Amino acid sequence: MKRRGLLGFGIGVLSALALRSSFGQTKYPERPVRLVIPYPPGGVYDGTGRPWADKAKAHFGTIVIENIGGAGSSLGTAAAARAKPDGYTILLGGNSGLVINPIAATRPLYDPIKDFDPIAVVGRNPTAIVVNPAPQPSTDRADRPETAPRQSTYHPTQAAAVLRPSFHSAGSAPRREASRSTRRSPSE
Secondary structure: OOHHHHHHHHHHHHHHHHHHHHHOOOOOOOOOEEEEEOOOOOOHHHHHHHHHHHHHHHHHOOEEEEEOOOHHHHHHHHHHHHOOOOOOEEEOOOHHHHHHHHHHOOOOOOOHHHHOOOOOOOOOOOOOOOOOOOOOOOOOHHHOOOOOOOEEEEOOOHHHHHHOHHHHHHHHHHHHHOOOEEEEOOOO
């Protein structure tokens, strides 16, 4: 485990121990702790949450992992928001469920500020946009930035458009910087 991961784990355990004293309980936990991962099994969040749960078992006892995927993590995040606020439900949240979805939704299912208290940063998931290091020059004048129309079509991959809304949003920034309007075209 990397240094940042250990730091995040340590902060999480210390936060949980602080929660124990704030609830005034003599023994915590008295029952299994529920870790909600708002994505289907096998993804990045699952690959982060399961090792964290294995390490945290020494402090929490039994941890039940519940993968609730759907709606760009909104369904799992909403399930955690509706849980009784007793310290027995932990959400492994990220920017999709706690930042982008509540802003983009007309009627959000939860309020990330009111419904959650942050306890630790477990990991970071940077986003990068890359290109081929040796692009072939175009012979078409319409492809050159100075003569190209101010609208372009892009084809997001299914993963970017459906599974990771943050990738979709991050891809919009370069187009905004280039003052181009865009229209989304279905993936091929």
